[in-house]
Amino acid sequence: MTKIALLGAAGQIGTPLSLLCKASDLFDEISLYDIVHAPGIATDLNHIDTRAKVSGHLAEDGGLQKALARADIVVVTAGIARKPGMTRDDNVAGFLDLFKTNASIIRDLFTEVAKTCPQAICCVVTNPVNSTVPVAAETLRQGGTYDPTRLFGVTTLDVVRASTFIAHALGGGADPKSFKVPVIGGHSGATILPLYSHAVPKLCIDSAKLAQVIHSELLLPIYFDLKLMTSSLYAGVQFGGDEIVESKKGAGSATTCMAYAGFRFIKALIQAKSGTPVVEEAYVYLPGIQDGKEIAARLGVDYFAVKVELGPNGATKVFDIGSLSDGEEKLLGVALKDLKANIQAGHAFMGL
Ligand code: NAD
Ligand code: LMR
Numbered sequence: 116m117t118k119i120a121l122l123g124a125a126g127q128i129g130t131p132l133s134l135l136c137k138a139s140d141l142f143d144e145i146s147l148y149d150i151v152h153a154p155g156i157a158t159d160l161n162h163i164d165t166r167a168k169v170s171g172h173l174a175e176d177g178g179l180q181k182a183l184a185r186a187d188i189v190v191v192t193a194g195i196a197r198k199p200g201m202t203r204d205d206n207v208a209g210f211l212d213l214f215k216t217n218a219s220i221i222r223d224l225f226t227e228v229a230k231t232c233p234q235a236i237c238c239v240v241t242n243p244v245n246s247t248v249p250v251a252a253e254t255l256r257q258g259g260t261y262d263p264t265r266l267f268g269v270t271t272l273d274v275v276r277a278s279t280f281i282a283h284a285l286g287g288g289a290d291p292k293s294f295k296v297p298v299i300g301g302h303s304g305a306t307i308l309p310l311y312s313h314a315v316p317k318l319c320i321d322s323a324k325l326a327q328v329i330h331s332e333l334l335l336p337i338y339f340d341l342k343l344m345t346s347s348l349y350a351g352v353q354f355g356g357d358e359i360v361e362s363k364k365g366a367g368s369a370t371t372c373m374a375y376a377g378f379r380f381i382k383a384l385i386q387a388k389s390g391t392p393v394v395e396e397a398y399v400y401l402p403g404i405q406d407g408k409e410i411a412a413r414l415g416v417d418y419f420a421v422k423v424e425l426g427p428n429g430a431t432k433v434f435d436i437g438s439l440s441d442g443e444e445k446l447l448g449v450a451l452k453d454l455k456a457n458i459q460a461g462h463a464f465m466g467l
Pocket of ligand 2: 196197203242272355356357359360368369
């Protein structure tokens with residue numbers, strides 16, 4: 116019996132992610148939780164001819180507890196997404212504080228996870244991931260159930276983008292999936308560090324073009340309006356999220372590609388649960404996972420996205436980041452500075 120609980124299931128990521136889970140035949144039970152619409156979405160999904168039984172829950176009548184009961188995997192996409200011009204943790208003149216809103220949602224949901232399904236493997240999609248994962252970790256710790264091997268910040272979208280964008284840049288109809296590019300660091304702007312020097316197969320690309328693929332900032336929306344967008348004007352991996360936010364003009368951020376990426380991570384967890392170890396990148400608490408202490412000490416941060424080996428009960432070990440090119444070393448320095456501030460923000464929210 117495998118049960119997954121999706122929290123924030125009625126959202127723009129939650130709904131397509133629920134569909135991918137239901138269509139996959141990987142689950143016996145799927146529970147959807149949201150403050151709106153979840154029961155109706157569950158009824159809709161239950162007309163699909165796969166074996167998973169889908170239930171939908173709202174906050175009333177212990178809905179969250181019911182959704183989490185006996186869950187093996189919990190995926191959290193509950194929260195608000197940013198609007199054009201905002202960062203993932205913006206506070207727009209005190210009117211929309213993305214960070215505080217999402218951090219509060221994460222704290223409240225994980226308070227219940229600690230009580231109801233302390234053994235579950237938990238995946239945090241809600242932004243700002245660099246800070247919401249420390250918030251989730253501290254909430255679980257206060258609930259007495261924190262195990263760093265079972266808490267992941269989902270950074271798979273960065274990995275998907277790193278393959279996709281290099282294939283686009285190289286042109287010639289290259290299949291994005293044929294490029295494996297590790298992405299380390301965190302999940303926002305300069306903290307996202309794709310390691311193209313480690314790409315498989317080895318890349319042959321000039322350095323100016325590669326710099327664009329990594330961190331070309333999004334050009335002004337006017338380029339979209341004037342339809343001047345060409346491949347050289349695409350945002351790089353570090354700013355891929357901004358490209359979608361601007362393109363959607365206030366209607367949201369990455370949703371379908373995020374559901375795709377989130378489902379890739381869920382599939383990896385399920386495969387690992389059935390006894391085949393899988394390696395995926397994720398944002399984790401390094402000192403709590405085998406081989407992570409040395410990496411954390413060297414980098415000077417505890418939370419970091421790295422390659423993680425997944426086993427039946429979560430992370431079994433992390434892999435060293437290896438040697439970097441000179442350019443990547445410089446980008447790592449910038450990433451670490453931002454990341455420290457993001458982790459600190461999460462800790463400060465939890466009163467640490
Ligand atoms: P959305 O607004 O469409 O959906 C969010 C859902 O959360 C809504 O249905 C809302 O009702 C629900 N919700 C709000 N408060 C809740 C609570 N207390 N309990 C349960 N549900 C609650 O947003 P979205 O586009 O689905 O994005 C969700 C989050 O994912 C955002 O924070 C976004 O920035 C983030 N995101 C992360 C990544 C990543 O790579 N990690 C990628 C894309 C988006
Ligand atoms: C992304 O990378 O697309 C997400 O984190 C959403 C965002 O706000 O950019």
